[in-house]
Amino acid sequence: MVKVSSRYDPKFAEYLKSVGGKWDPNARAWEVPDDRVEEVEAKAKELKVQGFRVEAAGQAATGQAEKAPAKEAPAEGAIRMKLSKDGRFVLISVDLLAFTEDVRQMLDGKRRSVRFRVLPPRRPT
Numbered sequence: 310m311v312k313v314s315s316r317y318d319p320k321f322a323e324y325l326k327s328v329g330g331k332w333d334p335n336a337r338a339w340e341v342p343d344d345r346v347e348e349v350e351a352k353a354k355e356l357k358v359q360g361f362r363v364e365a366a367g368q369a370a371t372g373q374a375e376k377a378p379a380k381e382a383p384a385e386g387a388i389r390m391k392l393s394k395d396g397r398f399v400l401i402s403v404d405l406l407a408f409t410e411d412v413r414q415m416l417d418g419k420r421r422s423v424r425f426r427v428l429p430p431r432r433p434t
Contacts, residue, residue: 311346314338316359324352338364344394404428 313330314337315321322339328348330339341349346363353361389402405425414420 310340311343312336312338312364313341313349313362314364315353315361318356318358321353321356321358324356325349347391 312333313325325339325341328341328345330341330349333340350361350363391400391402392398393400404427406428407423407425411420411423415423
């Protein structure tokens with residue numbers, strides 16, 4: 310479990326409950342399962358949550374809280390896979406490239422499809 314803290318946001322609090330988060334009144338933070346951290350960070354960014362922090366559960370309890378080390382970002386062009394909570398699905402993330410205007414037209418309903426290209430992995434220099 311990790312501790313998640315931020316300024317109060319009712320939508321974010323409801324989301325944290327939905328992913329199995331439990332409020333810890335002593336630490337004034339939410340306890341969230343370790344395997345949900347990336348999702349929680351993405352939701353906080355989406356909702357523009359103010360003062361968002363993630364801490365290891367043991368650190369927050371002792372009052373010597375430090376930000377948990379960030380996970381290394383996958384290389385450009387990498388295919389990332391993650392198992393769903395219930396184990397029935399796999400979330401697959403792939404870096405894609407498309408023309409901006411084509412995507413805008415699709416979002417506006419002027420196009421039915423867009424041609425994407427999978428980015429190749431970045432070569433070390």
